[in-house]
Amino acid sequence: MLMPSPQSSIPRIQTGVVKALTPLCDEHFRLTIQVPHLREAAPGQFVHLCAPTDDTPHDCTVDDNHVSHHNLWATRCHAPMLRRAFSIAGVETTEDGVQVDLIFRVVGKATQWMASLQPGHRVSLLAPLGNCFPIPRARKKAWLIAGGVGLPPMLWLAQVLSQAGKHAILFYGAQSSQLLALDLGQDAPCSTDATQAVLASPSLAASNVPVVISTDDGSVGLHGHIGDAIEAHYASASPDTNDLVMYTCGPERMMRFVADFCSDRNIECYVCVERAMACGTGTCQSCVVPIRNDADPQGWQYQLCCAEGPVFDAQTIVWETPANT
Ligand SMILES: Cc1cc2nc3c(=O)[nH]c(=O)nc-3n(C[C@H](O)[C@H](O)[C@H](O)COP(=O)(O)OP(=O)(O)OC[C@H]3O[C@@H](n4cnc5c(N)ncnc54)[C@H](O)[C@@H]3O)c2cc1C
Ligand code: FES
Structure with a gap:
């Protein structure tokens, strides 16, 4: 089985620079972000994104250029306080680093804020997170x-x-x-x-x-x-x-x-x-998925979508449990 090894790539927080925001249809956009590096990422993995805390928000009228309290800062610039997860839609290595493509649909506060970004604006990315799609060698x-x-x-x-x-x-x-x-x-x-x-x-x-x-x-x-x-x-x-x-x-x-x-x-x-994800790194336990486990008396156990997923073998998912209805 051809399987990249993202486990060996340690996720890190980086400040990325928006290169482009392209409308794709009425509610979807492609956001291209330049980051210094993105080691060993593979399809299926995702980024956790929010506004950077070390910068003046682009649409925020604050007097102080260095608002240190993230909550106050995020509230003032209409950016979300918690990071949001977005699957990586593509990566391209350039002379200046790596360009990461995200595609998002505007559904709430974070995606509204993302749809207001312009080239040159900065975002904070925690990436790469999660596992990736296996590519079975034998199947063409x-x-x-x-x-x-x-x-x-x-x-x-x-x-x-x-x-x-x-x-x-x-x-x-x-x-x-x-x-x-x-x-x-x-x-x-x-x-x-x-x-x-x-x-x-x-x-x-x-x-x-x-x-x-x-x-x-x-x-x-x-x-x-x-x-x-x-x-x-x-x-x-x-x-x-x-x-x-x-x-x-x-x-x-x-x-x-x-x-x-x-x-x-x-x-x-x-x-x-x-799954709705708060931390994205396996700490908060908010993103559970029921997965078959014959050793467990109930026949399944929760796994974490962020740390053990988001990619799962379809036959291992227990669709009919309360977490999945
Ligand atoms: C691993 C992963 C990859 C993702 N990839 C993408 C992507 O590539 N593009 C994209 O547009 N979105 C993606 N999402 C979903 C995205 O993270 C959420 O929709 C996010 O909450 C949007 O933030 P918001 O503040 O705009 O909306 P919010 O205010 O957070 O939510 C708006 C509405 O969407 C619902 N919602 C929130 N999160 C989810 C979710 N995970 N699934 C279903 N409904 C949800 C809320 O209940 C609410 O009704 C992904 C989520 C995960 C976990
Ligand atoms: S999002 Fe916190 S454990 Fe998965």
Whole structure:
């Protein structure tokens, strides 16, 4: 199994500089941040982000340039006090360090603040955190299934799989074309037929990764849920299940569908789970995921999404416990 070893890369807090903030659709943005270094990060890992405390906030009218109390400071500049988790959507090494891409949907205070950032503004990043997607050596085909804002880790994974010589397809479901966080070109429009994976996204076409897209309202791609698309594509392609691995990230209901789909067909499958996270480093115990454990009388035990995840073998997750309903 090809498996990068992020455990050997110690997460550290760094101040990053915003290089670009690019709107992707009505509610999603790509934020590109330059950091001095990011050792041995791999797809599936995430950053924990907040405003830097050692700097004057960019949209804050404070007299003192060195407000030392983070809470007071964060309140005044409308930035969150607690860090928020964001999957790494891509990294690029440059002459000045490393550029980290994040993709986020504006849902609350932190993401509103992130959507107000401009090139040159500074952010504090604790990274890289969490584990990463295993890449089984023996499997040459990979299906990546993303829903909504579960797309970011899949974009980086698609790139890395392609570099590893795997044949990857991205299945991406969104509510509508206005909420599609993926770039779509004019040359190869994505198909309404789920059996047709098309090089419709220029950024993924560069890695030769075709996409199948579904939207709930049918405004682009297949009209329906991404689960329908997977079933149709699977029926048409009849892939050798010993040669296939699936990865998924997105709404819990969708991930559970993919986990069950794979379980029924004996397909290796990994899920990237999200939990509200306070510390991100295994201290506060706020991010539990129930994981099967035959040695435990109840048949499962909690693991920490931040420290032991966010990537788990799909067949080990106990979906029906209180923590997952
Ligand atoms: C490992 C990991 C990776 C993530 N990657 C991304 C990413 O790439 N892009 C992205 O946009 N978001 C991502 N998230 C989710 C993001 O961290 C939260 O949505 C974050 O709370 C947003 O902060 P906020 O202040 O804008 O909204 P908040 O005010 O914190 O929350 C707004 C609403 O979202 C709900 N919410 C908060 N956290 C979560 C969560 N983890 N899952 C589901 N609902 C939640 C809250 O209950 C609330 O209703 C990730 C979370 C984790 C744990
Ligand atoms: S977020 Fe604190 S233990 Fe996971």
